[in-house]
Amino acid sequence: MRIQGYKWLTIMKVTDLLEGRVATWSNLISVLRVLMAPAIAVALYYERITGDIWYCKIAVAVYCVVAVSDFIDGILARLLHQVSRLGQFLDPIADKCVILIVAVTLYYFRQFPLWMIVLILVRDILHIIAGFYLFYAYDIQVRPxxxxxxxxxxxxxxGLIFIVNASYTFAGYTLQQISLLLVVLFIILSSISNWRIYSRIYFTGKR
Structure with a gap:
């Protein structure tokens, strides 16, 4: 259904996302991934106030479970034939929520740079806006x-390097600095790739 005067805008009905199966294992894992992420902050908080290294190990364990679950949900969806429109929408949103929660946690407990959080936020906001527009206007969900x-x-x-607080250096650069540079590089590359896809769809209508 289109809004009069704004032909480019399409209202998405909630039922569009609820087509097919909703209560699937992969969707449940996506939700649990977001709910588990704050446990990393709790573990690092107790590590700070107690000085007990075991809390850091708990944070690492939870972080690894969260990270692995990101791959498991997609595999399960395909193996169990439970690929759904909601799942394709929910998975990247869950990823962005987890990344933001972990980044803010590391900012408070591991000196993760604020500028990186801002960069991630800006990229994700622009990505979400473009993704929603394509979904509303063209009924297209762009895959990563x-x-x-x-x-x-x-x-x-x-994130793992910052959690374990690795102190190794290579050619005068710490592992944290090297990993941050790589993140920036791939943010740029992925942004270029995404905007090429978005602009092609917008200007030519080709998927």
């Missing part, structure tokens, strides 16, 4: 690009 998938993996490694 290879560069985008690589970016998520690099972000995951970067």
């Amino acid at each position: 690009s290879v560069a985008g998938k690589c970016m998520v993996v690099i972000m995951g490694i970067c």
